Structures are given as structure tokens and as C-alpha cells.
Amino acid sequence: MTEAKTIYDKIWDAHLVADKDNYSLLYIDRHLIHEVTSPQAFEGLRMAGRNVRHPDKTLAVADHNVPTTDRSVEIEDEESKIQIEALKNNCAEFGINFIDMSDIRQGIVHIIGPEQGFTLPGSTIVCGDSHTSTHGAFGALAHGIGTSEVEHVLASQTLIQKKAKNFKVEIVGTLTSSISAKDLALSVIGAIGTAGGTGYVIEYMGNAVESLSMEGRMTLCNLTIEAGARAGLIAPDQKTFDYLKDRPLAPKGDIWDKAVSYWKTLPSDPGAHYDNSIKIDIDNLSPLVTWGTSPEDVIDIDGNIPKPEDIEDEAKKNAIRRSLDYMGLEAGEPIKGTKIDKVFIGSCTNGRIEDLRAAASIVSQNKVSDHVNAIVVPGSGLVKAQAENEGLDKIFIEAGFEWREPGCSMCLAMNADKLLPNERCASTSNRNFEGRQGRGGRTHLVSPKMAAAAAIAGCLADVRDFI
């Protein structure tokens, strides 16, 4: 009898090029690159006189730096312009497919991978961006890498790796109209902490995970890195295959059928070993919001901001004090009703069509509060076009939202979209770190519906009051 394996074990074994002393060489099927973490890798190749082994296995797009305003005018920020030009030139020099800013397919790298069918079940996918974990939604082994590793993959199509441990996260219960994949992800991070997944690959399972759409699964896997795990993945099923069929870069015809047969063998075997596991029941879950400066600082929207004195661990107690001070919040007070200045709907976490539909369903027939500046940044040109076909843009614009061009935007504020000091934002993005959305800016992570509710209420609000 063969050993029972997890899906991670199976993908690992299928991609093993060599086992060396104390490390393994893993084959990489798909490589995504963007403008921020690739220029030094290309420079390294040039200086060592090395080539790109498989230009066709890398796909490039500019997303972090791009303006989300009028694309017909030149980029104002000189450094951003140089970085985007450098990506374009590097791709031309090494023969890599580059999706230009003027192309409707342009968007956030983790949104366009699945959209184009570049992301496939059972594949290994890397990108110089921590949210590469997103692609795990398709049952791919996908994770972020540094620039030196980007260079390594470009040169060799392999990565030096040590195998991580298996972590089973089972989520059970029924999703409601007020609870989204974002709430599931935040509840996992709240439960295990931002270092809870360190050293592991997480496999999500359970009926709540199965019931998620592909978009929802991407949100869940996207936030895996915020729990510290190398990757998060979900076994592929019919929903996965239906999503990918006929995508431009997905296999076609006979090869597609064979691929599906193979992908059906990927789910973890009964009795497979997990080094760690937790079970989360979402039946009584409230919509969640972060109060602090770490994604693990999660509370129910009807909960109170924690008090440092209730925490025993000295380091955590001091961290809470620092966060409260940074966030301008009072310990023990309700989080609901906290006045906000900005709302950001978008990012690789929540910039897909389903996220925009969810937010629009709350926004419809309502107005953005007078003191709030609210923007919607679709995750890609194709998401934007689809939303416009469905009339979602009009719903947002009529309510007082700004409707922008695709990119990472205010998730990390590398472009012009950012918070000013002390501005408070309800954001569908992934990090509430100090300064993340702009120096001195205060970020509350929420689901798209919760962000929409906050925009209308002018404060952190309970989406259940709007449904």
C-alpha cells in the first residue's frame, strides 16, 4: 500500500528535480513577475551573463506602481515610470510575455494569473510577492519569493526549497449574506495568529470552504500569508475546472481532459498525516474587523477594543498599547461607530468581480457619507469591464464612489492613492501595518460588504444593519 499523502505532498513529489544534502530543488511551472521585485533580478542575470531558461513560463505585468487615474496621460511619478519602463524593457530583452498598461488584461498579478488560465491545479507557482498564496485556491502550490529567488527561477526554472509541514484548517458551517470569505480568513488569522502558520503549508477544507466560489477561495488563500504560512491551498473540484475551462492559457481539447483526470487525483488521501490542525465553526460568526496594526488584531464588529491590562504576555501587552496609540483608539470602547475618512475597495484580496458585486449590493440606493472619500479599484481591466457590463460602476458612481483603473493602489500606497496622517480607512485589503496605506494612516481590514456599509454610515458599521 502506498503512503497516504496530502495534496501538498503530491504536488511536492511531482515537482522534485533533486534531493540534495539538506535541501531540495523544486521545479516551477509558472512564474509571475511585476515591476517592483524584478529589476534587480534581471540586473543579476545580466551581470552573470545568464539567460532566462523558459521565457514562456513567466508572465509579467505592472501593478504595484501604476496610477489608477486616467491612463492616457503619462505617469507623473518619475521613479514609478522608470520602474515600469524597466519591466517592459527587461521583458523585451529576455523574451518574456508582458501585459502592458494599455491592455485590457492588465491588473493585479494575482488576479490576472487565474483570469488568464495561467494558474492551474497541481502546478507550482511563484512570484516576488507574498500574496502569491492566492493561487492556492486552485489547488496549486503557490507562494511568494524574494528577488534573489526570482533571479534563481528565471535562470533555472527551479527553486531551492525545504519542505514545509502540513496544517489542516477545517472550516465548517453555513455562509450567510453577511459573512464572506474575508471573514473566514480573518477568523483563521485571529485564531492562530500572524505567526501561527510559520513553517507550514495550510490546506483549507470543510463544507464552508467547499461552498465558497473560486473568488471566495482566492480571498481565503490570499490571506494565508497573513497567518505566516508559506502557502495555503484548497483541493480542486468541479468549480475549479469550470472556472478554468477555455481560459486563454488553460490547456485545450484532449490535453484538457487528461489534465482534469490528473487534477482529480490531487485531493489529499484519506488518512494523510497533518502536523497540525484546527477546526473553525462559522455558524455563529459575526462580521469581523481589525482594530490594530496586525492582521491578527481581529474582533467582531459588535465587539469592544481589547484592553492591554487583560493580556498577560508582556510583549503582546506592549504591542497592543503601541497599536492603540497608533490607531488613535481607546481600549474597551466599541469598535462599531468609529468614524472613518476613507474607504478602499479593491486589492488582490478583494478586487474580483464577486467582491464588487457584494459591495454594490450594499451601496445600491444609498449615498457615501459626506465626510468619506471612497474609491473602488477593480483588480484587473477584465474585472472592470465585466463590472461595467453589469452596471456596477454606475451604482458606485451614483452613490459617490470614485471608479478607478486597475492596480494594487491603496493596498500598499505605492502610487498616488494613499492615506494622510491620522486618516482612518475601512479597507478590503490585506494589511493594517503601521504606515501601510500611507504614513500615519489607520487601516481597518473588512470584507467588501463591510467596507460598503462603512462608506454609507461614515463609520465602522455592521453590514447586518444594511441587509
Next chain:
Amino acid sequence: MLGILFNMEKFSKIKGIAAPMLSSDGNQFSMMINIDTDMIIPKQFLKTIKRTGLGKSLFHEMRYDFEGNEIEGFILNKDIYRNSKIILAGNNFGCGSSREHAPWALLDFGIRVIIAPSFADIFYNNCFKNGILPIQLSEKLIKEISESALKGNELQVSLSGQIINCDNKEFSFEIDPSNKNFLMEGLDDIGLTLKDTNLIDSYEKDADNNLPWYTL
């Protein structure tokens, strides 16, 4: 410095001042936890297309006020810590983004060793690619070393012996043998992998037959 040589600086003994990253309620100090990559090097400095020159922007928001003046209380702005080679910190150091600009900024400042109870996975890997040694020690020992560092005592870190010497005390640490070897030898890991090109060729030949749906 040339990018390719940048990876190849051999790591031997590091002796120098260690800067403890602390959080405090005024009475008791503890090590600062969850020092993320946005703290280490904020996004506005990621627009560079070079690896060097980021040291002056290390910990930018903790280190400088809005006008660009040094914030007096921040540890690296205190005279004896301006030339620190070692950082002492709390749990989950380097969490957040995959930006290698974080180790580049630390290295450019002069940091060669980071001691924390735990590190985020991607950051940890990125350190070894840049000649920085991340050491895992218990929070208790790090506090003890921090107390000594705050008195101005130097630390000596020996990678070969896996020993930290401080104030006549000795602390041993664990490290994965391959990571140790990469640092000690200053190996160019791409060059090493490319020596196995025949193995990669052979993997690809098999994969083209067995897993043709991944061939583009």
C-alpha cells in the same frame, strides 16, 4: 557593489554593538513583536531598481519624523547604536511582504545578524541570500542579551561554532546545515543549481510526457 558579488560575501565572525528593538510601558521592557517589512523599509523606497543605498531609509517611519529629522528615542538614532551590526527583536520578525528590500536595507545599514524568537518564512530565506544571519533564540535569552547590550556590551557571533558571546556568557544556537554552509562559503546558489542543469533537463523531458498540461 555589484549585485552578483553582493550575495557572495562570506560570513565568519561578527563582533559589534547589538541594538535591541524594544517596546515598553515605561516600567518594564519587552522585545517588540511583529516587526514587519513595511516598518523595516516603507513602500516609497521600493521604487529603486538597485539593491544598494537603502540603509539610510531603514526603519524610516520609526527613525525620522515627518520633516525628516531624527526621532531621538529611536534606538538606531542613539550614538552607540549608529554602527550596530546586530539587531535583537521579538517574535515574528520580518512578517509581511516578500520585498528583499528589507534585508537589503538592513545590510546597507550594516546589520549582519538578527536575533529573534521567530522569523517570517520569506524574510528568513531572503536573509541567507544576502549574507545576513537570522538566529532563533528564546525570548528569555534575547531579553538577557538585550539587557547586556543596553549596558553597551558588544556581542560576538560565531557562525562556525554556532555561539554568541556576550558579557562573559555564551549562548549556543541552532541553524540548518545547508543555510550555514551557504553563508559560510558565500555560495552563489544559482551557479550551484545550474551545475545540475542535466537534472533539470531530465525533469522537463519527463514532465513534458507525464504532465503535458503544464507545458506552455
